[in-house]
Amino acid sequence: MLNKLFLALLFVMVVPQTSWGRPCNQAKDVINGNETVTRELHPAGPTTRREWQSGQMEHPYKVQYERIRSGHVLVGKARLIRDQDGIWYVVLADNKRLMLLGRNEKKTEKFKTFTEAKQVWRISVTQQEVPVTQRGVATESEPSLDLVLFLR
Numbered sequence: 001m002l003n004k005l006f007l008a009l010l011f012v013m014v015v016p017q018t019s020w021g022r023p024c025n026q027a028k029d030v031i032n033g034n035e036t037v038t039r040e041l042h043p044a045g046p047t048t049r050r051e052w053q054s055g056q057m058e059h060p061y062k063v064q065y066e067r068i069r070s071g072h073v074l075v076g077k078a079r080l081i082r083d084q085d086g087i088w089y090v091v092l093a094d095n096k097r098l099m100l101l102g103r104n105e106k107k108t109e110k111f112k113t114f115t116e117a118k119q120v121w122r123i124s125v126t127q128q129e130v131p132v133t134q135r136g137v138a139t140e141s142e143p144s145l146d147l148v149l150f151l152r
Contacts (some may be wrong), residue, residue, distance in 0.1 A: 005067065044142040059119065061151045063081070067129065067144040074123075076116040077150060082143055086130070090114055090123065101125050101145070120152040 028045030039049045047067050051060035063075060070082035077093035079115075080100075089103040090112075098114045099124065111122040124147060 042069075042142045044069065045144070047144075059151060063149040064147070066146050069142050069144050069149065074116075075121060076119070078114065078116040078121075080145070086143070088125070088128075088145065092116055101128060111150075122150045122152055124148055 014099075026151040035050055035052050038049045040049075045067050047065065047069065049068075050064040050066075053060040059075075065072075068074075068080055070080060070088075072080050074080055074090065079091045081089045081091050081097075083089065086103040087099065090098040090100055092098070092114060093116060098112060100112060106128050107124075108123075108125045111124045113120060113122050115121070125145050127146040127150060128143070129141075129145070130143045131139055133139060
């Protein structure tokens with residue numbers, strides 16, 4: 001019984017949802033395109049991805065992540081990586097690294113820019129969450145970021 005419950009908790013599920021009828025942060029998002037929300041469930045907490053796409057565009061023009069963890073794909077083949085020293089990077093398809101956030105930083109002061117699959121993206125971290133560990137107490141939390149990307 002406990003094994004089945006444990007396996008059910010580890011199961012990762014993506015649930016697409018549209019935002020029609022829900023308020024959004026910017027009125028232009030409703031005018032210029034549709035918002036799609038996907039949620040990936042995880043024992044350390046769900047990762048939420050919101051993307052805004054216009055009918056004329058093949059790719060989204062804005063992507064927002066809440067509680068994204070190291071190893072997740074951002075756009076194209078670009079991945080978010082946190083190293084052992086607590087520094088966050090965007091690792092591109094050609095293995096080039098863009099330093100996103102330093103060890104003692106909570107958010108980025110300026111947008112950083114990178115090119116992935118012939119598209120130029122601007123990225124900014126709005127919040128970093130690092131769990132506090134206590135000796136002798138197990139925690140399922142993992143370091144995560146809230147961030148936003150804009151297609152340039």
